Structures are given as structure tokens and as C-alpha cells.
Amino acid sequence: MSTAPHRTAQPAGRRRPPLWLSIVACSVPMFMVALDSLAVSTALRAVAAESQPDTTDLQWFVTPTSSASPACC
Numbered sequence: 001m002s003t004a005p006h007r008t009a010q011p012a013g014r015r016r017p018p019l020w021l022s023i024v025a026c027s028v029p030m031f032m033v034a035l036d037s038l039a040v041s042t043a044l045r046a047v048a049a050e051s052q053p054d055t056t057d058l059q060w061f062v063t064p065t066s067s068a069s070p071a072c073c
Contacts, residue, residue: 040061048058 044058044061
């Protein structure tokens with residue numbers, strides 16, 4: 001009886017996608033959400049200076065961007 005691990009052969013012509021492709025597929029959406037949050041937090045000062053809103057009005061800007069996190073990873 002053999003103690004070597006059993007490997008299943010993949011069908012000819014089908015290759016498994018490389019690991020780096022999966023990492024990139026999850027990293028790009030996460031980077032875009034972080035970039036969007038940076039833009040909103042930077043613009044929030046200008047919005048607050050021009051229109052003099054209270055905290056609940058500013059929350060309308062922050063909440064949609066913070067809840068848009070990617071769900072792929």
C-alpha cells in the first residue's frame with residue numbers, strides 16, 4: 001500500500017487560474033473603495049466650509065461610501 005498523496009489529474013486543456021489573478025481581482029475593488037473614501041473625506045471639509053451643515057447632514061455624504069465595501073474578499 002502506497003503512502004504517497006493521491007493527486008487527481010485535471011482534464012487536458014483546463015488550467016487553474018494563477019493565484020496572483022485572484023489577489024488582483026480582490027485588491028482592485030478594495031483599492032477603489034479606499035480611494036473613494038479618501039476623496040470623500042478630503043471633500044468633506046470643503047462641503048462643510050461652504051454650506052455650514054450640521055453633523056447629520058454631513059453623515060449623508062459619509063454613510064454611502066463607507067457601506068460600499070467590496071464583498072468579494
